[in-house]
Amino acid sequence: MSDFWRLITLGDPNTRVVLLGASLLGLTAGVIGTFTVLRRRALVGDALAHAALPGICTAYLVVGDKSLIAFLIGALVFGILGVLCISFIRSHTRIKEDAAIGIVLSSFFGFGIVLSRIIQNHPTGNRAGLDTFIFGKAAAMLRQDVLIIAIIAVVVLAAVFLLFKELSSLCFDRDFAATQGWPVFALDVLLMGLICVCTVIGLPAVGVVLMAALLIIPAAAARFWTERLSIMLVIAGSIGMASGAIGTALSALHFEYTIESRIVHMAVPTGPAVVLVATTCFLLSMLLAPQRGIIADLWRRYRFSTRIAAHHVLRALYEIGEVGGDFSNPVSFDALLRLRSWSAAALQRELDRAASRTLIRAVPGGFALTDSGLAEAVRLVRIHRLWETYLVSEASIAPDHVDRDADEIEHVLSPDLIARLEDTLRRQGRLPGAAGGAAASANAECVIPTSPHPIGGPQP
Amino acid sequence: MTFLGLRPDDYWTIATAILCSVACALPGCFLVLRRMSLLGDAISHAILPGLVLAFVLTGSRAVGPMLIGATLVGLLTALLSSVLNRWGRVPEDAAMGVVFTSLFAVGVLLIARYASQVDLDPGCVLYGLIEFTPLDRIVVLGIDMPRATFFLSIVTGVNILLLLLFYKELKIVAFDAYLATTLGINATLVHYCLMAVVAGTTVSAFESVGSILVVTMLIAPGATAHLLTDRLGRMLIWAVVVATASSIVGYLLALHWNTSVAGMMSTVAGGFFALAALFAPRHGYLSKVLNQAVLSLRIVREDVIAILYRWHEGGRAEGLDRESILSALGRGTLPRIALWRLSREGKIVAHPAGGFSLSTSGAEQARGLVRSHRLWESYLNKRLGLPADHVHAPAERVEHFVGANLRDRLAEEVGKQADPHGRAIPEK
Secondary structure, three states: OHHHHHHHOOOOHHHHHHHHHHHHHHHHHHHHHHHHHHOOOOOHHHHHHHHHHHHHHHHHHHHOOOOHHHHHHHHHHHHHHHHHHHHHHHHHOOOOHHHHHHHHHHHHHHHHHHHHHHHHHOOOOOOHHHHHHHHOOHHHOOHHHHHHHHHHHHHHHHHHHHOHHHHHHHHHOHHHHHHOOOOHHHHHHHHHHHHHHHHHHHHHHHOHHHHHHHHHHHHHHHOOOOOOHHHHHHHHHHHHHHHHHHHHHHHHOEEEEEEOOEEEEEEOOHHHHHHHHHHHHHHHHHHHOOOOOHHHHHHHHHHHHHHHHHHHHHHHHHHHHHHHOOOOOOEOHHHHHHHOOOOHHHHHHHHHHHHHOOOEEEEOOEEEEOHHHHHHHHHHHHHHHHHHHHHHHHOOOOHHHHHHHHHHHOOOOOHHHHHHHHHHHHHOOOOOOOOOOOHHHHOHHHHOOOOOOOOOOOOO | OOHHHOOHHHHHHHHHHHHHHHHHHHHHHHHHHOOOHHHHHHHHHHHHHHHHHHHHHHOOOOHHHHHHHHHHHHHHHHHHHHHHHHHOOOOHHHHHHHHHHHHHHHHHHHHHHOOOOOOOOHHHHHHOOHHHHHHOEEEEOOEEEEHHHHHHHHHHHHHHHHHHHOHHHHHHHHHOHHHHHHOOOOHHHHHHHHHHHHHHHHHHHHHHHOHHHHHHHHHHHHHHHHHHOOOHHHHHHHHHHHHHHHHHHHHHHHHHHOOOHHHHHHHHHHHHHHHHHHHOOOOOHHHHHHHHHHHHHHHHHHHHHHHHHHHHHOOOOOOEOHHHHHHHOOOOHHHHHHHHHHHHHOOEEEOOOOOEEEOHHHHHHHHHHHHHHHHHHHHHHHHOOOOHHHOHHHHHHHHHHOOHHHHHHHHHHHOOOOOOOOOOOOOO
């Protein structure tokens, strides 16, 4: 518990440094990753992170010492080289982008391993520092590392802020940006350079694979919440930052559990903790986001399908009543069941639902429309028949073929479209009343067109 | 057994590497063709948690459970990516990125959680130690061979067998999944079977050679072969050849520099791809550049003799000086080469009074060209109704591609009158 307290109050200076570094890293990666995800280059970050390894080794071979700045420069050079290779393969050979990324990623990384083994075999060699670049070791973050991360974060954020217009036109419509005279290739290289810098500063902390995660996951999560780039940048940055902070905090806690009655301490590695917090944010976003989220989507679909089912019940009651000439006569369950291809259970459910909304009422011998139900049914039947009449007269479709089509469209026609349909049909004399007369709509019942086909449900 | 100073163990290692590379390269061809190469990368990262879980649950490094666990997680990667893509409307590449990095993170976390029980070094998973495979031996059919060699030869055999059995289905699904569906082949099933093969191969290969070599061998040989041929059968054979060559050359170089074998093989495979991307006969970058240069030279040569034809057409007997020709063609190197080649071939001759004029053979070729040019002008003017001052530029481009047959048909269309500018159309 004292552990937890120290964590909350940031009592441990080492934790404070790592927490700050990881948050800044998450923020930068989230912001810059937004552009790569939108540009459909999500995995380029992965390729870059892998391609940086030979750069780090070369820097070590050249400088002969573990200097972070030299590592960063080497990684940057090879990262950019890798991206240029990918873009050359994509635009000048028949090999597609995915294979290009894969080849550059794996052969550069392979070359990096070759170099790192050579360093290891070197009499004075010691690649202890190189291994951290592959798997990352956030706990080893020092004050000066955080300073470098902070500087890079400021540079990246400033570049994004100053070049917001250029980068957004690059992401959404590269060709448009080119015709507007923006130097799109230079912007593309700049964007890749920013990703490179961001990846390289992240490598020592979270490692190759998980750096790619920090670029992709916050941005992909932010995409669920908004349709605006500026807001998406803010959300992605915040998710990245929060993941960095929470992940570091979790990894600073030492979990205890028992295996075979022994107490085991477990130190959660920071990199995976950060990434999994980000993944959790992603999953929550995917489920809960109001517009694009899965739950909202399912709910909308459910609402829509129940509305359609209610429409069907009302129209079925109206059409049976219309044939009989009296809407207050009870319509039996069996008659309704025969009219459409619905199951008895579904029909019963929809009838109950309509009754609870007082659109219909149960009467001896069946069901009848209430006044409000009749009004709604009249509206629906009218739309249905307007569309049928329109199809018969304008699209020359046979009268016995229009029911199914109208059945689908009656739920989604907008009021102004209905008004135009009425107007067209009136002008042709297929609907009583003067063309353009708004007054006619008020007395809707008298202008329900007759059905172009016999009513009576699915024909045998 | 002392060729290049190799010992018997070296041969076994090379054989293991070749088996692994070939086993990966065969399904890899289909990944490359179906633009799913990165799924191989994703799967090879994502199987980490599957391996650890199988390890923890069974408490042993037995091959069977690990293979099953990792294959299941590999399939899960493909499945989850497509779920995110369909339901969450996440772009395909981002979906894959989210899934495999998260699973990898879970794997690293599991390793940390079971650190006391699991003897899995992430580094070993990544680079593999193929050079140590000969140490773990097994006797099969009286032959004393490394266990990995035996195991990988089974995997390779299974892959070749599956390929031969389902060649037709794989081929149709790779090139036209919709056609496959209409023919009654379940494209989704084929897709997931391919994924299962990729996952299984990845798992069985990377235990001995490391995931980085697996990713390279899944993509690089297939992509290299794709640059070398347009036929699936030959592509598979080329992929096997490239995979084998990368293994052998990579091993020898690694031995020479005393470095990581898997890393060197990946580097060599990447190098082979780079060579193919530059020098492949039809799809390489340089051959495309070369073809374009040859075409440009032909066009400039033809322009030179057409210019000279028009010069003589007015009845002038003296030659046209070099300077005028070059400036008419916009200068540069190509017109100079064209002049030099044409005079060497005797198509044009230096006039005694200075300048160039056409020889008999040159004049004959020039007549054909100018005939193409003016017929095309007449055709554009008469049939398409282009005004006379708009027909020269298109004809200037098309004249190089109108052959004798097309000329005759154009002549039938437009008759024997002069071109829209009033100049006579040369006879054949």
